[in-house]
Amino acid sequence: MTRIGFHASHEQIDPRQLLTDVQHAERAGFQMAMCSDHLAPWSERQGHSGYAWSWLGAALATTGLTFGTVCAPGVRYHPAVVAQKVATLGQMFPGRFWVALGSGQAVNEHVTGQRWPAKDVRDRRREECVDIIRRLLAGEEVSADGLVTVDRARVWERADPTPLLIAPVVSPASATRAAAWADGMVTINQPVETLRELLQRYRDAGGRGRTSLQVHLSWAEDEEEAERIAVEQWRTNVFAEPVSWDTETPAGFDAMAAHVGAGSVHGAVRVSASTDQHVQWLGEYAELGFDDLYLHHVGQSQERFLDVFGERVLPQLATSGRG
Template identity: 60%
Template sequence: MTAFGFHASHEQVHPSALIAAVERAEQAGFDVAMCSDHLVPWSKRQGQSSFTWTWLGAALQATTLGFGTVSAPGQRYHPVILAQAIATVSAMFPGRLWVALGSGEAANEHVTGQGWPRKDVRNARLRECVDIIRALLRGDEVSHDGLVTVDRARVWTLPEELPPLFSPAVSTETAAWAADWADGLVTIGQPVPVLQRIVDAYRGNGGRGELALQVHVSYAETDAEALAVAHDQWRTNVFSPPLCWDLDSVAGFDEAAKHVTPEDMRSSVFVSADPEEYVNLLRGYADLGFDRIYLHHVGTEQSRFIDTMGERVLPQLRKV
């Protein structure tokens, strides 16, 4: 059975308000949750970006939900530090954390002062980091010389249960590449045929574990209000790779989005005021075999969305 989750957007909402939101989401009937892991927001209008690993401890303590997040080891996060964070959270909350390991975006990573590598180099660096993190989570002492350097590192507080390390993928090429190492796959909402090809690329190349999907939505009392919210908050997120990977500042994203129209939002955000349309959308995604589907309402006010999903959408989905 598909689990339906709430996505907590650190770029848009103060961390204290996000704790209240995930508590409300659990009470409304959401099964699981996930959150972003960024240093900066996508737009000055969003205006937040709290530290994921501090917040996760509080969120897991405040709820009984399982959580996931997408982090990028290799530049802003040294893999040893990220392994320690993963191990500590997993030791305190066994079986409730998954982490997707990605190659990152320049906006978050450039702060180290290192150059921004080509995508093939970033993938190679990520693959090194995956092996380093896995070894550290097993309790091994690790030394490594490559695109990242590790000198006699060991994580001392270890989880009893190793958390799954997922791969994020928005293309069939990345999904096929990840099948060799990932414990699961997470992708974003796209047309059903595109998602089917991503799933097939992962499974067809031996990909194991669960499939997770994050869906950006905008809900309001009217379609016009929902579209206005999406355009205000999420118009800097309509850009495809490599642009979204390589822009390195909030100002750059805001400049690039000046010509994005409200109607352009429909390509990346599901915009609707009709709960029945959400039911139909999510049933279609569940039929593709996704084990977890996370809903991200792209507005900053979350309560109305959470309550509507809990009252009028999630019960319908569980009837199937």
């Protein structure tokens, strides 16, 4: 049965309010949560970028939910630092934390002043980091001299069980590659045929663990308001790779999105004032074979969304066997 979780967007909501929101999500019936880990938002209109790792400690301590975050080791975060953070949360909250290890986006990583490498180099660097982090979490002393340099690193805290290292993927090709190392896979909503192929490629390549989908959606009491929220908050997030990987500032995203209209946004966000329509869309994703769906209402106010979806959407998915 597919589980339904809440996505906490640090780019859009300040961390104090977001902590209140995730506590509210648990009361509303959401079964788990995940969050972003950004240094910068996608747009100046979003306007936030709290430090996810501090927030995760508070969120895990004040709810009973499991949590995950997407993190990019290799530039802004050295893999030894990532391993220490992962081990600490895993030791404090056994079995309740996972991390998805990505190859990074320039909007967060350019601040170190290092040259932004090509995607194939970033993928190889990510795989080096995964190996380093996994060995450190196992208690090994690690040295490395490749795309990432490590000198006799050791993480002294041990988590039992070891937190899962999940692969964030956006294409069938990346799903095939990630299957070699990942303990599970997470992606974002895309055309159904793309998602079906992505899942198939991951499993055919030997991919193990749970598969998760982060669903960007916009709901409001009327259709016009739902669309307004989606366009206002998420029009900078409609760009395909490599634009989304390589653009360095929120101002750059805003400039590119100045003329993006509602039609383009509907391709990236499920927009409807009808909760029945959202149930149908989410049911389709569950039927594709995703184990977990994380719902991301792209508005900056979450309270009404959480109440309404807790009352009208989650029960329908549970009754249908989809949630």
